[in-house]
Amino acid sequence: MNYHTGDIIKVTVTSIENYGIFVKVDEEFNGLIHISEMSKRFVTNVRNFAFPGETIYAKIVDVDKVKNQMKLSIKSIDYRLTSKKGRLLESPNGFSKLKEMLPIWIDTKLKEIEYNN
Numbered sequence: 045m046n047y048h049t050g051d052i053i054k055v056t057v058t059s060i061e062n063y064g065i066f067v068k069v070d071e072e073f074n075g076l077i078h079i080s081e082m083s084k085r086f087v088t089n090v091r092n093f094a095f096p097g098e099t100i101y102a103k104i105v106d107v108d109k110v111k112n113q114m115k116l117s118i119k120s121i122d123y124r125l126t127s128k129k130g131r132l133l134e135s136p137n138g139f140s141k142l143k144e145m146l147p148i149w150i151d152t153k154l155k156e157i158e159y160n161n
Contacts, residue, residue, distance in 0.1 A: 045070060047114065051104045052121065057094045065094050067102065067116065075114035077102055083119050093118065 047053070047069075055067035055075060065077040082093050094100055102116035 045072075047073070047104055047107050049104050049106060052101055053104060054099060055102050055116065057096050057098045057100065059096055060090055060094065062090060065090060067100075069114060073107075073112050073114055075102070075116045077116045077118055081105065081115070081117035081119055 053069060055069050057065055058068050058074075059066045063079050065082075067075045067077065069075050077094075079087050079090055082090065087093075100118065101121055102118050103121055104114055105117050106115040108114070
């Protein structure tokens, strides 16, 4: 197949490293989605974006036809296309709000249970 910079293609995740996601494009090409090409925000955990075996969409940043390798990006693609339903998108605050609110929710629920018994 003839690939061009800017094309959006379907790829399969083959492995994940701290610096990026390796993918299989087809029988001929492999690719890398570098951590800097995953989000416009700071990425703390690459594994929040994909998992091995998952099929995602990526945008071609560069094609090396000699090495049969591609540089890919998912940061400019609608997140709903790049991941399975239910996957959490990393927020800039992480889970800090959940950490803050969880004890309050637990206390409220325990009081409710105690009141109803």
